[in-house]
Amino acid sequence: SIIVICINLFYYHNNFIRGFMQEYKIVVQGTRKIITYLKSYLKIPYKLYYFAKQNENYFKKLKKADVVITMSWGKTMWGGTENLKVPEVQNLKLIHLPGAGTDAINFSQLPKNCKVCNVYEHEIPIAEYCLANILNWEMNLIEKTSKFKNLDWSDCMIFDGPTHSELYDKTIGILGYGKIGKEIAKRIKPFGTHLIGYTRTNRKKDKYLNNLYLSKDLKKNIGSLDYLIIACPLTKSTKNIINSNLFKLMKKDAVIINIARGGIINEKDLYDALKKRSIGGAIIDTWFKYPQSKEQNGFKPSKFSFNKMKNVIMSPHISAWSENMIERRSRVISDNINRLYNKKGLINKVRNA
Numbered sequence: 187s188i189i190v191i192c193i194n195l196f197y198y199h200n201n202f203i204r205g206f207m208q209e210y211k212i213v214v215q216g217t218r219k220i221i222t223y224l225k226s227y228l229k230i231p232y233k234l235y236y237f238a239k240q241n242e243n244y245f246k247k248l249k250k251a252d253v254v255i256t257m258s259w260g261k262t263m264w265g266g267t268e269n270l271k272v273p274e275v276q277n278l279k280l281i282h283l284p285g286a287g288t289d290a291i292n293f294s295q296l297p298k299n300c301k302v303c304n305v306y307e308h309e310i311p312i313a314e315y316c317l318a319n320i321l322n323w324e325m326n327l328i329e330k331t332s333k334f335k336n337l338d339w340s341d342c343m344i345f346d347g348p349t350h351s352e353l354y355d356k357t358i359g360i361l362g363y364g365k366i367g368k369e370i371a372k373r374i375k376p377f378g379t380h381l382i383g384y385t386r387t388n389r390k391k392d393k394y395l396n397n398l399y400l401s402k403d404l405k406k407n408i409g410s411l412d413y414l415i416i417a418c419p420l421t422k423s424t425k426n427i428i429n430s431n432l433f434k435l436m437k438k439d440a441v442i443i444n445i446a447r448g449g450i451i452n453e454k455d456l457y458d459a460l461k462k463r464s465i466g467g468a469i470i471d472t473w474f475k476y477p478q479s480k481e482q483n484g485f486k487p488s489k490f491s492f493n494k495m496k497n498v499i500m501s502p503h504i505s506a507w508s509e510n511m512i513e514r515r516s517r518v519i520s521d522n523i524n525r526l527y528n529k530k531g532l533i534n535k536v537r538n539a
Contacts, residue, residue: 209233210527211277213248215240215256217284223516230527240270248273253280253523260292263476275300280526282519285506288536289420289447302537303522307514308506309369312445315505316415317373319469320358323441323499325350354378359411361401361428362418362446363389370415371395382407386418401427409435413443420447428452433459439466445505448474448487457490460497467497471505 209231214221221236235251237244240258248254257263259281260272272295281296283304291302322328330341330350341347356379360367363383371381371394383391383398391398399407401418408414414436418424428442429452436442442465444451453474459465473487492498522532532538 208527210252210523211235211247211250212523213237213244213251213254213256215244215254215258217255217512219512220255220284220516220519223513224520227517227520227524229520229524232523245271245273248275248278250276252277253282253526254278255282255284255519257283257285257287258290260295261290263290280523280532282522283536284515284519287419287447291536293537296537296539299539300537301526301532301535301539303532303534304536305515305518305534306365307518308511309365311508311511312366312417312505313369313373315471316370316443316445316469319443319499320374320413320441321353323467323469324353324356356380356412357382357410358413358415359384359404359408360415360417361404362416363395363398364417366417366445367415368392368394370417382411386423405432405435408432409437411440412437413441416442416444416446416450418446418450420449424450426450426452428456430455430459433464436465438463441465441467441469443469445471448472453488453490457488457492460492460495463497467499468492469499471501472503476503 210233212224212228212232212234214224214234214236216238218236218238221234224234235247237247240256254273258270260270262270269292272292275297278297278300281291281300281302283291283302286304286306286308288302288304293302296302333341339345353374354377358374358379359382360370361384363371363385367383371383371392375381375394380396381394383395384401384404385398386401388400389398397407414428416428427450433455442451442456448470456468460468470492474489475485475487477485486493487500487502492500518533522534525532
């Protein structure tokens with residue numbers, strides 16, 4: 187019948203067209219968890235390849251890839267200083283970071299006509315991490331609940347136990363008032379805090395901040411802060427920007443929180459300030475050194491023993507690592523790849539070749 191003939195023609199026409207459609211070769215390196223989500227959100231013909239490390243098979247597959255999803259191009263990640271092998275590529279159109287930081291991208295050795303995009307979506311869990319740790323610092327809740335699990339009643343109010351503090355009326359500085367900084371301010375403001383933002387360039391103060399200053403003016407009012415949250419990117423201008431000169435000006439009970447990159451704070455100066463109790467403490471999620479695999483038990487994140495200090499709370503770079511964040515990032519990355527394939531504009535462009 188005519189209907190059957192039309193259906194068959196439509197079927198063969200679509201298969202014929204698909205046969206001529208370019209199939210994108212997409213290489214993912216490092217972040218395995220995004221694979222499942224990419225398969226859900228990619229709307230183009232593709233082949234997907236995953237590599238945990240940048241080994242020879244990775245370089246071989248990358249040679250003819252159209253897209254690579256990686257945090258590293260020619261440099262070690264997470265504040266490392268080593269140069270890595272730069273891949274030889276023939277068709278690469280897009281390097282898409284599965285995160286925000288570009289400090290491990292060697293921009294001088296990027297392929298010609300290759301775009302670079304990054305992705306955010308981590309500001310919600312990082313803001314929650316900061317809020318949780320600040321509240322815990324004020325109440326010393328983890329230690330108190332651990333003591334009581336051992337049936338120790340010494341903290342009880344009816345026996346005139348030690349009091350805890352409050353977040354209310356505290357002054358909190360946020361160095362780097364971008365996506366993360368704003369999300370932190372949004373959550374902490376309702377607790378009755380005074381918030382000060384610091385930005386690289388002048389901008390309008392929003393409803394969450396009491397004051398907004400340029401980053402270069404941090405020295406002028408750092409002495410008023412109870413907490414300083416580091417939320418700026420690691421660049422040549424921000425490396426070691428937090429150092430002994432600033433620690434000397436801070437309150438003796440002030441706490442520094444780093445959820446950005448380890449290298450923004452001078453490693454030795456931070457250790458000395460904590461050891462001498464020049465400042466009250468530190469909450470650290472991003473480090474100076476990272477192991478190459480999770481099997482490296484006992485690997486120290488610094489040449490100094492922060493892990494032996496009572497005035498330090500430390501976590502292994504987990505603040506952003508929520509399942510919801512991974513799905514949101516995967517959706518953005520997939521959308522960008524779909525856009526690239528269909529010759530549409532990309533979002534979060536770091537380099538527009």
